[in-house]
Amino acid sequence: MELRIENMTCGGCAKSVTKAIQSVDPNAGIETNPAARTVKVETTATSAALQKVLKDAGYPATTR
Structure with a gap:
């Protein structure tokens, strides 16, 4: 799945996003692609679970 994360703008943000997903x-x-503000994830977790953990981490995401 691919997620759009508007406020993921740098490598530090990408590390935080990765940690939240993990x-x-x-x-x-x-x-992760901070320049495009997207992250591609291959996971067994649901989109809702990922969106919740990312929102809690301060990186609200939308599915693309």
Whole structure:
């Protein structure tokens, strides 16, 4: 799945996003792109679970 995260603007943000996703699914495949403000995730977690953990971390996301 691909998520759009408007306030992921740098590498530090990308690390925080990665850490948040891994808290839900430690084995997730994660590819962040701060320049495009997107993250591609291969996971067994639901979109809702990822969106909740990202919102809680301060990085609200929308699915693309």
